[in-house]
Amino acid sequence: MQHVWIVLGVLFVLLNVAAGLIWVERRMLAMWQDRLGPNRAGPLGLLIVLADTLKLFFKEDWIPSFADKKIFVIAPAIVVASVLMSFVVIPFAPGIVVADLNIGVLFFLAMSSLGVYSIVLGGWASNNKYSLLGAMRGASQMIAYEVFMGLSLMGVVMMTGSFRLTDIVEAQRSVWFCFTQPLGLILFFIAGIAETHRLPFDIPESESELIAGFHSEYSGMKFGMFFIGEYLGVTLISAMTVTMFFGGWMGPEFLPGWAWFFIKTFAFILFFILLRASLPRPRYDQLMESGWKVLLPLVLVNILVTGAVLLYLKG
């Protein structure tokens, strides 16, 4: 019975966080651009979330006549489903984890890679040149960044000796991995931005050149699903960064574990939004070049050095 409550609670909190991020992002983005942002509807403008959702529901749910209808409909669901599946392994607090798999890290990587199917299928089913271009970019970006996203976590896994996320959190009781694996942290975070195709790496959608790319044909709640999927992805990468490098639910005693986890995750979500406010989008070839030629070798060096140091410390 307790399991059901955990599943429902996690689902409830996540979906509400993802919806609330609409407001958070618009307010914070406005603040960083010397504006005020939505502050009219309700206290501090919080009801903008409700208004936005209602608006999405009442929009015409249009399926283009030239689209591949079945795939077109199913594509937005894939991104939300795959991201929600990744949350299964994340320990929010001691005891609050949906499934404490012993291959947690691998499960997370597998599920977050599945998200690319929604981009590729959505772009393909739209039967539109811009969408297809966006989908192709999304696919190649995912492949490039997925490789070293997995490898950047291997340093942590080597130091812990386990793929289980609760073990990784427990291993950070004395010192967080952000101090022992700083390069891994930076590379994981960069890969995470690319993975969620957030700005500055929003190459698949890049509204200024591809008119929203893979989801330009989507409207109504189907577009809303892509939207929610993106915010869930941001939350996922933030939660993963916290779990792997910032001690998960560890923190001084005066707050419970889940509160520390929430605070840390939120800090990273805000950092995501700050990146969107400050950095320009790189060109497509620059992105691929830095991925394969700079970041991948760096990750391999990180693994090499970590392994060498671990062997040296062992004797």
Place this chain on the structure above:
Amino acid sequence: MFSHIRTIWLTFLHLFHKKVTIEYPDEKVKLHPRWRGRIVLTKDPDGGERCVGCYLCAAACPVDCIALQATEDENGRRYPEFFRINFSRCIFCGFCEEACPTYAIQLIPDFEMAEYKRQNLVFEKEDLLINSEGKYPGYNFYKVAGMNAGVKEKGKGEEEEEPVDVFSLLP
């Protein structure tokens, strides 16, 4: 790479900057005295209409939003029979104000003229006339004009000489 981190930091500092947003309905915008907004017809110090119905504003208007018909009263003073400005067409360029020889038509710092019906944006003379001298207090065209239109006798105006008696020049 360093420039990226610096950019992120500088953007973060904008959190504490003063916001440029003016929360309009609660907080009014500062409008300057020469701001070109709603068009009004002003009156001279004695309360008469300044407009003499010369049609120069209608001719100057690039979007043809001004319509009027001139007429005369029993003293020969010209005034517009009707004066109509279609504000749904007006572009607030201020050409009519520049063209006006009697300072009658003026643009004032007011832009809050939203209406639910487009027809309500057509202002008639009674909507346009204001009980004020506008930007040129003390000016009365008929006091400086040469003609007699019931305001002053011919030759009695300020800095105006008596008309020359053409017969007195005869030998």
